[in-house]
Amino acid sequence: MASPAPGADAGAAALLKREARAERARLIPPVLIGIGIAACGIAQAWLLARLLATLLGRGDAGWAELAGAAALALLMAGLGVAQERAQIAAAEHAKARLRAAAFARLLAAGPADERAVGEKSTLVVERIEALEGYFARWLPAAMLAVLAPLLVAGAAALADGPSGLILLAAGLAVPVAQAVSGIGAAQASRRQFEALQRLSGRFLDRMRGLPVLVLFNQQQAEAARLGAAAEELRARTMRVLRIAFLSAGAMELIIATALASLAYRHGALVQGAHPAPVAALFVLLLVPVFFAPLRAFAGAYHEAMAARGAAAELAPLLDAPEESGLLLEEIPPKVTVTFQDVTLSYDPSRQPALGGVSFRVLPGETLVLTGASGAGKTSVLRILMGFRRPDSGRVAINGHDITRLRPSELRRLSSYVSQRAHIFPGTIRENIRLARPEADDAAVEAAARAAQVSEFAALLPQGLDTPVGEGGYGLSGGQAQRVAVARAFLRDSPLVLLDEPTAHLDPGTEAVVLDALRRLCVGRTAILASHARAARVGHGRVLELSHGRAGASRMAGN
Template identity: 35%
Template sequence: MIRKLFQVAGPESRGPMTAQFVALIVYSVLQGAAFVLVVPLLGSLLGDDPGDAWPWAAALTVVALATAVAHYLQQMIGFQVALAVSHRLYHRLGDHVSTLPLGWFSGEQVGRLGQLASRGVPQVRGLLAHLLQPLLSAVLTPLTVIVAMVFYDWRLAVATAAGVPVMYLAYRWAVGATARADEAVDAAAAAANERVVEYVRAQPVLRTTGGGARGRALLERSLTEQDAAARAQTARTAPGRTAFSAVVLLAVASVIVTGAALGLRGGADIAELVATLVLVVRFAEPVSGMAELGAGLRAASGALDRIDAVLSTAPLPEPTTPGPGPADSSVTLRDVRFGYDDGVPVLDGVTLELPARTTTAVVGPSGSGKTSLIRLLARFWDTGTGAVLLGGVDVRDLTGEQLRTQVSLVFQDVYLFDATIRENIAVGRPDADDARIAEAARLAGVDEIVARLPQGWDTPVGEGGTALSGGERQRVSLARALLKDAPVLLLDEATSSLDPANEAAVQHTLDALTGRRTLVVVAHRLQTVVRADRIVFLDGGRITESGTHEELLALGGRYADFWRERGSAQGWQLARQVTR
């Protein structure tokens, strides 16, 4: 764990952490030395001339004071190092994830990253500030005592050292039982938290459908399971802790029995033997404390592993210096094959030429690879084989900054920051003036939204944009992408969940951009599809049809079926059933 701690903290933290470990070692050894000095002190007090105890009392006083000073210094250094390392860890995580491909940021990964920020880094901070000192003291202080005992009575030293392996095995068993119990408690707590949030969010549904009792039952069951897991944790960890404490006490008892046997046989000085046995009892004090460290150490070790896993994730390779940029905004895919971690191909031999300043609609059934295709253009991932070119340049030969200036992407699921409408649009280009922001807003139809809001441009949108409707959020997101003014604009189902008014506004924006930018649109809406310069039909990761709307209808293939199905769906209406 110590090696992993140094690895995760980074090279800039090695100096301060080394200083902390030196301070901890000095303190632990001084503490052991203070315990050891009790032996000659008691030996002198119990001997023929108690006056001989004064030099040992003075030595013990000096060492005790030095131990107190060392304790204060190591605590102050530990707190400073803990704060500095946690600060650097946040920066390391932030700097590193900013280099990772956008495809890495799945819901699961984002959740784990949030856990690391809220719990993982604080656990590492707690390890440095609070756990290292008792951990090292539990090892180094008894070791100092055992080494010193050799000079007093090697037989008692051997008897004491013989119990160390047994204590270690008992400790490992206790920690293992605690780890298994903690995993069950964490899972039950996560499920209970999820049920609580679900119960609160689902109140409108529960009340309007009369499902309040069912909702409470689900909540109560998850809370009962959490309580059962906590009780099981206590039942499972108690034997391990009890066994470890018992082993420590038995080890001390065996040394006391050994000392008593030596004293009865006349093989040891009684005064010195009594003092040494007092030292043995003191030896057990820091060791017993390790039983309480197991859960904290396991949590910190798990946090280190998870942080290391993120920091070990390699970013996509890119050139160190910018090369020639794209010649134009054309997009080319050459025999692209791509699949996720499960090995199932999502795109299988896709070849496509999209001239600059044209509009291409990508359609097809769910799971056909539409979103994967459009995200490969933005280099969320690298292709398995083949190449994606932008303006004749392989995207792998562009730096991240070069690619970002060339491509804008509008997602189906829009996220707005908890700021004003103006500030959310300005994210696309922070240095843009009001005129540019207003023009992007006009093209996206946001000016109409601003005009009817009391606070206008300074209207707060709330966290995630919750103060706006879904269509309004989509328009703000589109304005943000337009303000960036990238020559290639990718839209992934940007109009799929919009009402007619907002869909018309977004469609008006796309019409205004025709011939000005290269547009690649994943769409199901008929109006968006029919106006494209080219339509690509994907099925099973392959392009099965490609052409204009009229050409594909005349072909009478999958696209024609798709068109008929969409047309029929638009004519659906609810009919009232008349009963007689």
């Protein structure tokens, strides 16, 4: 996978800034709770200072101060739990919204997004998951790192002005140290995510193709390549951890310096000659209270760097322009499809997928596209589904150029049956209803009967409500294809697109599916891509494609 473009950092920063604004209202509660914790810490430090001064013989505190300090400790613990829950809730809301947006963009792009399945899953799952720390810890910590230390330094200054200035100077040194130690943190995190995405994508894709690897005796070689990818991820992860340890060391050095400076200023306390022992002890006890939000800030700093690395890959997807084009007022009952000198290239260095293809399909007519693999049959269907735009020529539906429509509007016009129907976990009824979620049970059952799904569903324990597994577990290949045909019946669109719908079926099952497909095509404009002879029998015209060019059309069976 290529490294992000030079503008990736700017895109990532813009994405994170926009999302931070969107979550601002949900981040206010944890920030307010954090300020409350700091205020409790100040009050507890004052009570403890009075108790310690009493133990040194310089005060008059008693059980009331001890009970107050204990109550404040319990209150701080409760506020900490509430703050954590508020932060997690904000992060979960942000992740859910981002994941929905990213998934919607991937669905809109469809096959036009040529990334491997593993890379897409990593993008939607792991990249967005890496943003949790940004919303849950970094954004609240960044705000509290300014507000809470100012509150604590102000309380210290009221007790002893120079001590407050010492704490304030130490607080200003923290972001400087974080910036110095984290110069390469964003780049290291981004490279780590790139290595993780390569490994995850490669692993998922190779698992899907495991039978092919074993068939060609490539399992050992592929295992070695996966091992190399895993080693790269290990090395990049260790670089990120090294930067994190340097940052933690810088923070400890600043705290030690501040504590030493305050101890030097109030050294007379040890000799018992300090004029204000309670104030001196109070200032010393404020040191952990002062640095607690700054520690959280330092710990979350690398969450922000990791988030920027993850956002660098998400930004191009989420910032892509929305679909443009016209919307259909209504779906026309009949459509005429016209291709006129259409060309399409996937790679300029290779032969065009389509090179000047022309044909017309009238309402109620079925056109069968034949030809060897790579002849351009699927490319014709992709154009009609809006997943590709022709390089030149004209594609029209009812005389109107389809490039003026939004790609999603093209998909509203058509029903599609592919080589292998994808069946989702759920019931058969739910899988059919996927084509038209608002359809009632009567419409689903009518579609099931038309596609001959009811014939095998009647033999199952719960009929159409029988659960099936991911990928059609529990159904044969032919039964899964009939579910796909039932979806097309339920969708009831004027254009039917069929891409090798019987390619992997035995002759008996193929005949059953083809019979359902012929009924589906009646009265509709249909384009069938197939080089199976049985699929051409009983349909309309046949158009032979060869190397992206169309030959003479003929009637099926001739």
